[in-house]
Amino acid sequence: QKEVEQNSGPLSVPEGAIASLNCTYSDRGSQSFFWYRQYSGKSPELIMFIYSNGDKEDGRFTAQLNKASQYVSLLIRDSQPSDSATYLCAVRNRDRGSTLGRLYFGRGTQLTVWP
């Protein structure tokens, strides 16, 4: 079974702080990793993706991937109240015997940034 685990939270941080969101995955063959943000009642929207070990930065967001530890994280610097949402970790795995991949989602971490 291909599992993606996230701390469900809620995670609460003050405005301006760094929010750290973590995700682990079970399939060592996982190809690529995504972070989505989802506001209540809305659809998930892509924040970042990462394919290689190390860090990837985009504005206030940094994704970190460690394939040896099967761990991916998202750091949000200078957190704003508008960052308050549920953050979904998704992992793309190859279907056995196929060239196709499927996205497997964690259950999400709820983040609240208070002013």
Place this chain on the structure above:
Amino acid sequence: EAQVTQNPRYLITVTGKKLTVTCSQNMNHEYMSWYRQDPGLGLRQIYYSMNVEVTDKGDVPEGYKVSRKEKRNFPLILESPSPNQTSLYFCASSLSGLADSTDTQYFGPGTRLTVL
């Protein structure tokens, strides 16, 4: 504007009354997928499609049907809805469904379905 659209956005129905939720994308994407989202369970894939006439089951296909007669459309059919299908449904698409692709998946706005 590149987008995935779903209709209806909200639907209240009764047990056993067949319904269809439409999904359409204007990005010429090969891969389309349906998910349901329930509190505490996250997003779970129902069905997916790699191209016209090619569909396959996801993790929770029971009680659902799909078809892909045209590349842009991927309707979700509930032949005999039951209360346990009350959920928030999302359609999604990506350029390809290949495992080693760098494609991202784009989601529709969601359909909130209540089955009484």
